Amino acid sequence: MSDSAPILDVRALYKSFGHLEVLKGIDLQVKPRELVFVIGPSGSGKSTLLRCCNRLEEPNSGSIRIEDIDILAPGVDINAVRRRIGMVFQSFNLYPHLNALGNVTLALRKVEGKTREEAESLGIQALTRVGLAEKAKSFPNELSGGQQQRVAIARALALEPVIVLFDEPTSALDPELVGSVLSVMRELRESGMTMVVVSHEMRFAQSAADRVIFMDDGRILEQGPPEQLFNAPDHPRIQEFLRTIQAH
Amino acid sequence: MLDRLVDTFFNWQVMSEYLPKIVEGFVITIQLALAVVVSGIACGLVLAMVRSFRMRPVNFLIIGVVDVLRALPPLVIIIMFYFALPTVGIKMSAFVATWLALSLVLAAFSEEIFWAGILAVPKGQWEAARSTGLTFLQTLRFVVMPQAVRITIPPLTNRTIAITKGTALGAVVAVGEILYQAQTAYSFSYNPSPLTMGAIAYLILFIPVVYFGRWVETRFAWKR
Numbered sequence: 001m002s003d004s005a006p007i008l009d010v011r012a013l014y015k016s017f018g019h020l021e022v023l024k025g026i027d028l029q030v031k032p033r034e035l036v037f038v039i040g041p042s043g044s045g046k047s048t049l050l051r052c053c054n055r056l057e058e059p060n061s062g063s064i065r066i067e068d069i070d071i072l073a074p075g076v077d078i079n080a081v082r083r084r085i086g087m088v089f090q091s092f093n094l095y096p097h098l099n100a101l102g103n104v105t106l107a108l109r110k111v112e113g114k115t116r117e118e119a120e121s122l123g124i125q126a127l128t129r130v131g132l133a134e135k136a137k138s139f140p141n142e143l144s145g146g147q148q149q150r151v152a153i154a155r156a157l158a159l160e161p162v163i164v165l166f167d168e169p170t171s172a173l174d175p176e177l178v179g180s181v182l183s184v185m186r187e188l189r190e191s192g193m194t195m196v197v198v199s200h201e202m203r204f205a206q207s208a209a210d211r212v213i214f215m216d217d218g219r220i221l222e223q224g225p226p227e228q229l230f231n232a233p234d235h236p237r238i239q240e241f242l243r244t245i246q247a248h
Numbered sequence: 249m250l251d252r253l254v255d256t257f258f259n260w261q262v263m264s265e266y267l268p269k270i271v272e273g274f275v276i277t278i279q280l281a282l283a284v285v286v287s288g289i290a291c292g293l294v295l296a297m298v299r300s301f302r303m304r305p306v307n308f309l310i311i312g313v314v315d316v317l318r319a320l321p322p323l324v325i326i327i328m329f330y331f332a333l334p335t336v337g338i339k340m341s342a343f344v345a346t347w348l349a350l351s352l353v354l355a356a357f358s359e360e361i362f363w364a365g366i367l368a369v370p371k372g373q374w375e376a377a378r379s380t381g382l383t384f385l386q387t388l389r390f391v392v393m394p395q396a397v398r399i400t401i402p403p404l405t406n407r408t409i410a411i412t413k414g415t416a417l418g419a420v421v422a423v424g425e426i427l428y429q430a431q432t433a434y435s436f437s438y439n440p441s442p443l444t445m446g447a448i449a450y451l452i453l454f455i456p457v458v459y460f461g462r463w464v465e466t467r468f469a470w471k472r
């Protein structure tokens with residue numbers, strides 16, 4: 001990895017829900033074209049970390065920069081910032097009243113102010129990238145889970161984000177549909193997209209991640225290249241966690 | 249025996265004499281009903297959208313007013329507007345009093361229905377939309393409301409039919425709608441045939457609406 005400036009730069013991030021402290025000082029830098037993989041037990045704060053990065057949750061303290069923008073600064077145009085950060089959810093969250101193309105083009109038209117023609121041509125491009133151009137007119141309830149998730153990825157990509165955050169993108173899928181989504185993510189990575197992926201797909205991490213981060217109880221317990229973290233972690237806690245994951 | 253029945257309830261002479269009056273009432277009922285539907289539902293929709301901003305004091309106010317309007321019998325509101333408000337210097341015609349009262353009642357009920365619809369849209373829809381840079385209002389307008397309205401249509405249709413039938417309450421304050429015309433004609437003619445005509449006029453008006461409501465219900469039951 002080059003030592004170029006990070007795309008995402010999180011420093012001393014704290015977040016509480018009421019009295020429950022969920023993030024206890026997270027530091028995380030993600031460089032351009034890097035794929036950072038985040039694992040950790042349920043409740044360790046993985047989703048909360050991602051959601052703070054586009055301010056779906058408001059952190060209590062710390063700083064988050066996307067490229068050169070301090071996204072927590074007062075007066076920052078958060079909607080402009082969010083355009084540059086793609087987010088993919090476990091439950092897809094496609095808009096059920098719009099077809100695939102409508103899902104992909106809504107923000108292009110309403111946020112970026114593109115005409116219908118411009119938006120649709122970009123939308124078709126994005127759907128082509130995830131291999132679903134021929135499903136442009138299909139509604140979410142006419143698509144398989146894997147196809148829905150790929151449309152959701154296309155929706156994020158259409159805005160040409162500088163980074164995409166994935167929160168357990170394959171956890172809600174039947175096992176035979178997981179592969180199609182992972183292969184789209186792999187292609188995305190090969191095209192040079194910067195990505196942060198929360199997932200339990202260890203095989204994908206082995207082959208695609210530059211770095212794996214293990215979160216535990218609101219902190220980053222350990223991080224390193226996948227070979228190291230999976231085969232020779234410093235913390236027995238991580239070995240234990242990996243065993244429980246492999247048990248499924 | 250049958251003759252007397254026909255003569256009493258379907259007296260041709262009385263009916264033809266008062267038909268123009270009933271038609272007049274029919275037109276006024278339609279005007280009143282349409283005005284109530286449009287302003288009541290529009291107002292309810294706006295209130296529900298305002299409520300979705302979740303500003304505490306505003307929402308307390310909305311909930312309070314809505315609950316009062318849902319609790320009061322509509323006739324009580326009509327009579328207060330028409331007889332009580334003039335004592336503090338606010339005067340309105342019987343038509344306006346009835347329209348305003350029924351609109352407020354429909355607004356209150358439809359606000360609750362729309363609000364339930366908004367709440368039924370999963371949180372993930374908001375988050376997905378906001379994560380692509382849509383503003384709160386854009387998300388409400390392009391993502392949440394289209395889904396909320398679809399859930400809302402069957403209960404809203406039923407409630408609207410029920411409240412629109414309340415236009416007959418206008419007879420109490422002498423709005424010249426169907427029931428008022430029929431009653432007046434009855435008291436002049438000493439023959440209930442005009443009441444029969446009134447009932448028929450209501451059927452002509454509301455049976456299509458009831459069918460429409462049923463159609464809407466089946467149409468939106470299977471979608472989604």
Ligand SMILES: Nc1ncnc2c1ncn2[C@@H]1O[C@H](COP(=O)(O)OP(=O)(O)OP(=O)(O)O)[C@@H](O)[C@H]1O
Pocket residue numbers: 017020022040041042043044045046047048049
């Ligand atoms: N909106 C919220 N309000 C209150 N508590 C919350 C909220 N969101 C998350 N939490 C709590 O914060 C903690 C961390 O949640 P988070 O979803 O970030 O964990 P996670 O690592 O993503 O877990 P999982 O693997 O189960 O998805 C949990 O204890 C959760 O109950």
Ligand SMILES: [Mg+2]
Pocket residue numbers: 046047048167
């Ligand atoms: Mg999570």
